Amino acid sequence: xxxxxxxxxxxxxxxxxxxxxxxxxxxxxxxxxxxxxxxxxxxxxxxxxxxxxxxxxxxxxxxxxxxxxxxxxxxxxxxxxxxxxxxxxxxxxxxxxxxxxxxxxxxxxxxx
Amino acid sequence: xxxxxxxxxxxxxxxxxxxxxxxxxxxxxxxxxxxxxxxxxxxxxxxxxxxxxxxxxxxxxxxxxxxxxxxxxxxxxxxxxxxxxxxxxxxxxxxxxxxxxxxxxxxxxxxxxxxx
Numbered sequence: 614x615x616x617x618x619x620x621x622x623x624x625x626x627x628x629x630x631x632x633x634x635x636x637x638x639x640x641x642x643x644x645x646x647x648x649x650x651x652x653x654x655x656x657x658x659x660x661x662x663x664x665x666x667x668x669x670x671x672x673x674x675x676x677x678x679x680x681x682x683x684x685x686x687x688x689x690x691x692x693x694x695x696x697x698x699x700x701x702x703x704x705x706x707x708x709x710x711x712x713x714x715x716x717x718x719x720x721x722x723x724x725x
Numbered sequence: 726x727x728x729x730x731x732x733x734x735x736x737x738x739x740x741x742x743x744x745x746x747x748x749x750x751x752x753x754x755x756x757x758x759x760x761x762x763x764x765x766x767x768x769x770x771x772x773x774x775x776x777x778x779x780x781x782x783x784x785x786x787x788x789x790x791x792x793x794x795x796x797x798x799x800x801x802x803x804x805x806x807x808x809x810x811x812x813x814x815x816x817x818x819x820x821x822x823x824x825x826x827x828x829x830x831x832x833x834x835x836x837x838x839x840x841x
Contacts, residue, residue, distance in 0.1 A: 622765065647829065656729075656815050656832030657768070702767060712783070713830060715760075715767040 617705050619716025626723050632690040634719045636703035639684065643705040647713070648677065648688050651700045660701070661688075693723045728752065729833035731816050736838045738803065738810060746801045746836045748816035756821035757799035758830065761785060762813040771814075774799055775821045803838060813837050 649657035760768040770783030774793040788807025817830040
């Protein structure tokens with residue numbers, strides 16, 4: 614019930630294309646869903662986050678889509694750039710605690 | 726600049742040796758966390774602390790120990806009981822509002838631990 618499943622494990626996209634990363638969760642108590650971006654040798658940095666009272670949140674080229682009934686959420690990167698090449702992690706937590714449960718990560722490569 | 730400082734960046738451990746990883750934050754955050762990162766396994770929670778002098782085990786606490794004597798510091802000791810310690814260790818912190826969560830976690834740049 615604590616797991617967050619993330620796919621794909623790796624993704625290669627051409628510059629200007631759309632990158633899509635998917636996550637699924639089991640615990641219906643989760644109510645906070647952040648995405649983190651990690652560059653090699655660095656710690657993850659918060660990219661964007663969503664709560665289940667909305668179905669979509671957009672910040673610049675990054676959009677989270679959330680499907681509460683399916684218990685799934687996804688990250689869309691529009692107009693992908695080589696500088697977006699990094700590892701992306703989805704995560705989830707619930708209101709009564711501060712622990713985050715992370716997905717396994719997706720290594721994104723954007724070719725020029 | 727406010728942030729989280731982890732040291733050292735690289736650390737080598739001999740068999741049977743305990744090693745301590747440092748994590749210091751000047752963000753005035755209440756909560757601090759230690760994660761272990763292995764390829765293809767995401768981040769797994771080792772220990773976390775929501776307040777000084779208190780901490781809780783995460784999902785993979787065996788072979789590790791922590792202390793939280795000061796708000797800004799949360800050192801992690803990898804003991805000789807941890808038989809597979811080679812990994813990238815990440816420290817994080819967040820504001821902790823009593824009884825609630827959902828606050829962004831800010832991460833340091835990690836310590837890479839290897840076995841000699």
